[in-house]
Amino acid sequence: MKIRTLLTSAFAALLGLSLRAADLNVFAAASLSDALKEIAKAYEPASGDKLRYNFAASSALARQIKEGAPADVFFSADEAKMDDLVKGGLIVTDTRHSLLSNTLVIVVNAEGGAAVSVPADLAKPAIGRIALAEPHTVPAGIYAKEYLEKADLWKKIIDKVVPTENVRACLAAVEAGNADAGIVYKTDALISKKVKVAYEVSVAEGPKSSAQVRRLYGLSGSARGILKIWISAGALMPI
Numbered sequence: 001m002k003i004r005t006l007l008t009s010a011f012a013a014l015l016g017l018s019l020r021a022a023d024l025n026v027f028a029a030a031s032l033s034d035a036l037k038e039i040a041k042a043y044e045p046a047s048g049d050k051l052r053y054n055f056a057a058s059s060a061l062a063r064q065i066k067e068g069a070p071a072d073v074f075f076s077a078d079e080a081k082m083d084d085l086v087k088g089g090l091i092v093t094d095t096r097h098s099l100l101s102n103t104l105v106i107v108v109n110a111e112g113g114a115a116v117s118v119p120a121d122l123a124k125p126a127i128g129r130i131a132l133a134e135p136h137t138v139p140a141g142i143y144a145k146e147y148l149e150k151a152d153l154w155k156k157i158i159d160k161v162v163p164t165e166n167v168r169a170c171l172a173a174v175e176a177g178n179a180d181a182g183i184v185y186k187t188d189a190l191i192s193k194k195v196k197v198a199y200e201v202s203v204a205e206g207p208k209s210s211a212q213v214r215r216l217y218g219l220s221g222s223a224r225g226i227l228k229i230w231i232s233a234g235a236l237m238p239i
């Protein structure tokens with residue numbers, strides 16, 4: 001399952017916001033923390049700018065922005081959260097570009113993990129707890145729920161679901177043995193030595209969506225520079 005909405009990015013100053021060009025507040029989906037931190041290592045020395053990250057679930061970040069949090073850049077894991085901000089008049093919709101994609105995988109603990117080889121195994125009695133990012137508000141959880149419904153498994157496993165704050169918390173639950181299995185992005189699974197991929201959801205199996213990047217009103221020169229560099233130089237490329 002290729003999720004083309006893994007990265008919806010908005011570069012924008014919220015209306016009325018005034019920040020120094022060298023200090024940029026970057027709000028980003030938790031699943032992007034490793035990649036964006038690596039980008040900062042190269043970008044900050046070369047530009048002189050300081051990137052201040054706030055990583056969390058896209059739904060939580062969108063809520064913070066609505067409440068007035070000072071965000072210059074917003075990387076959301078789906079379009080819906082970005083569209084909601086547009087409807088609220090917080091983002092100017094002058095540009096939009098697709099950036100990244102990802103894949104959902106089912107993971108189990110790397111040492112003595114549950115016996116899962118196909119999605120239907122999640123419904124078996126041996127699987128007692130299944131970690132998902134909050135399936136009603138967090139993009140990774142929304143995608144997982146949509147996939148499980150399509151596979152006719154959601155009603156069979158709903159009582160086993162352990163909702164987590166974001167996709168990284170979902171991964172941590174499986175790592176710690178607090179869940180028998182979990183559904184996360186493939187990129188999250190690959191950074192962990194404590195879980196293994198039991199099943200990768202194919203493109204044909206998963207829901208379709210599209211990813212975008214947005215430039216926002218009042219954007220500083222430094223923030224515009226990040227957008228241009230990260231796209232044109234390939235710092236952010238399809239996964």
